Amino acid sequence: MQTRRRQIEDVASALFSSRGYAATSMRDIARALDLQGGSLYSHIPSKEAVLAAIVEEAAEDFHAAVRPVAERPGPAAERLREMIAAHVRVVTGGRERAKVFLFEWTFLGEDRRDAVARSRSAYQGYFERVVAEGVAAGELSAPDPKLSAVFILSAMNAIAYWYRPDGALGPDALAGHYAELFLRGLQAHER
Amino acid sequence: MQTRRRQIEDVASALFSSRGYAATSMRDIARALDLQGGSLYSHIPSKEAVLAAIVEEAAEDFHAAVRPVAERPGPAAERLREMIAAHVRVVTGGRERAKVFLFEWTFLGEDRRDAVARSRSAYQGYFERVVAEGVAAGELSAPDPKLSAVFILSAMNAIAYWYRPDGALGPDALAGHYAELFLRGLQAHER
Numbered sequence: 067m068q069t070r071r072r073q074i075e076d077v078a079s080a081l082f083s084s085r086g087y088a089a090t091s092m093r094d095i096a097r098a099l100d101l102q103g104g105s106l107y108s109h110i111p112s113k114e115a116v117l118a119a120i121v122e123e124a125a126e127d128f129h130a131a132v133r134p135v136a137e138r139p140g141p142a143a144e145r146l147r148e149m150i151a152a153h154v155r156v157v158t159g160g161r162e163r164a165k166v167f168l169f170e171w172t173f174l175g176e177d178r179r180d181a182v183a184r185s186r187s188a189y190q191g192y193f194e195r196v197v198a199e200g201v202a203a204g205e206l207s208a209p210d211p212k213l214s215a216v217f218i219l220s221a222m223n224a225i226a227y228w229y230r231p232d233g234a235l236g237p238d239a240l241a242g243h244y245a246e247l248f249l250r251g252l253q254a255h256e257r
Numbered sequence: 258m259q260t261r262r263r264q265i266e267d268v269a270s271a272l273f274s275s276r277g278y279a280a281t282s283m284r285d286i287a288r289a290l291d292l293q294g295g296s297l298y299s300h301i302p303s304k305e306a307v308l309a310a311i312v313e314e315a316a317e318d319f320h321a322a323v324r325p326v327a328e329r330p331g332p333a334a335e336r337l338r339e340m341i342a343a344h345v346r347v348v349t350g351g352r353e354r355a356k357v358f359l360f361e362w363t364f365l366g367e368d369r370r371d372a373v374a375r376s377r378s379a380y381q382g383y384f385e386r387v388v389a390e391g392v393a394a395g396e397l398s399a400p401d402p403k404l405s406a407v408f409i410l411s412a413m414n415a416i417a418y419w420y421r422p423d424g425a426l427g428p429d430a431l432a433g434h435y436a437e438l439f440l441r442g443l444q445a446h447e448r
Contacts, residue, residue, distance in 0.1 A: 089280040169360075204445060205445055206445055213438075214438060216419065217435060224411030243400070243401060243404050251439060251441040251442025251443075252337075252397040252399050252405065252441075252442075253440060
């Protein structure tokens with residue numbers, strides 16, 4: 067039963083992320099699973115419920131990976147580096163799921179959408195707060211910590227679109243580059 | 258005639274960007290324009306042709322805004338600042354059109370998709386090349402200019418999703434923050 071639900075969510079993630087939630091029907095999902103439509107409904111009550119399950123599990127993965135690092139003491143730059151690595155690992159570890167979470171969640175019904183919006187905002191808050199803590203400690207310079215958080219999250223989320231597991235850069239090397247770009251920018255540094 | 262086509266593209270941009278290309282029908286477009294389906298076909302041969310028109314015009318706008326700056330001589334950091342400002346202005350100047358260009362272009366048929374992929378790659382090349390020129394001149398530090406270009410373009414493109422014209426930051430102030438984040442990172446600077 068658990069396995070069947072996971073299968074349904076994987077197939078739905080693939081369809082939602084490639085053609086979009088609105089253009090995918092329960093019949094499409096059933097067909098991709100070689101199930102009769104009626105049999106699919108015995109596992110999952112509606113297309114929105116599949117979307118909700120995918121989005122909520124992905125949200126949990128992101129929070130579980132990043133929150134402990136954000137809330138721990140220590141230098142802000144070091145924590146941001148680890149948060150970036152953690153976020154990139156979640157994105158690259160399940161790109162279809164991440165794309166659905168990041169870009170299709172707005173198709174949820176109002177109540178669920180509000181809950182996801184709150185969860186996303188809390189998640190962005192981890193980055194924003196650690197940047198602000200770094201500024202308060204004189205360690206970082208950021209006139210607008212919220213915009214800094216939006217900036218790095220935007221750059222990382224797009225990875226879901228272009229990342230290829232067989233490409234030249236693994237998740238940790240990629241995260242290292244992005245952390246460097248975020249924390250030190252492009253200015254030439256003495257060595 | 259020109260005006261009618263522009264109207265069709267505006268309405269299609271709104272529909273494609275909110276519910277997705279695949280979930281929008283010619284009938285939806287006709288309905289939003291208060292046209293009969295048949296009358297819509299007298300202006301535009303297919304849904305894909307509308308998508309192609311939107312994507313191609315947006316691509317021209319991006320190239321026209323950024324290419325002259327990229328190809329001009331001068332310090333790389335200064336050019337990157339202007340290229341970022343130009344890109345952000347195109348995104349914020351027509352967010353629905355930008356979203357369609359950035360995220361729905363993959364629904365084009367193969368020939369057009371290949372052409373757009375080449376155009377996007379050339380566009381990314383402006384940023385990549387200016388970063389590489391800055392590195393060659395000893396002005397910037399970037400171990401991977403291509404990844405730097407992907408990084409800043411990803412951050413800027415997400416603006417199409419969250420930007421509100423009535424928000425606190427205008428396009429130029431926003432671009433200034435993003436240029437600063439890209440060029441100088443978050444490290445604390447002496448003043």
